[in-house]
Amino acid sequence: PRSGIVAAGEALGSWAGAKSGRTAELPHWTPPAEIRSRASPKGPSIPAFQEGGEDNPLGARAMYLYKGGRDTIFRIHGTxxxxxxxxxxxxxxxxxxxxxxxxLYSRVPVGTKVIVIGPGNKQGSVAFQDRGIDVLRTIFGGG
Structure with missing residues (x-):
């Protein structure tokens, strides 16, 4: 059985109706401008493009989420x-x-509907122990 903890960002509410629009192994990364500008004052600048591989923030796999046929810029990815x-x-x-x-990548073909369940407005103050971990147990098996 597999279970684990994921890290989710601030935009969970905007995922309703999303589907896996494309997938990639060792994905390249083109960070949005707002991520690059937010990171610059805090330390080293983030490149405008980064090839896939060991140092890439998207990790080993990525599932690109689409809504209404358009890329949402949100991903489910490694690290x-x-x-x-x-x-x-x-x-x-x-x-x-x-x-x-x-x-997960091996089990989610393009076109799969994505449903994200998390701790709602408690994000950041509560770990996914309350609801999200149950979703992972459902996906990966276990009890």
């Missing part, structure tokens, strides 16, 4: 910073441990 899993540090994506996102 190159596994220590951040469980922390509310995202700009709206759901980050997973690479081994978990690889497992």
């Amino acid at each position: 190159n910073q596994p220590w951040t899993i469980g922390l509310n540090m995202s700009s709206g994506c759901i980050r997973m441990m690479n081994n978990d996102v690889i497992h």
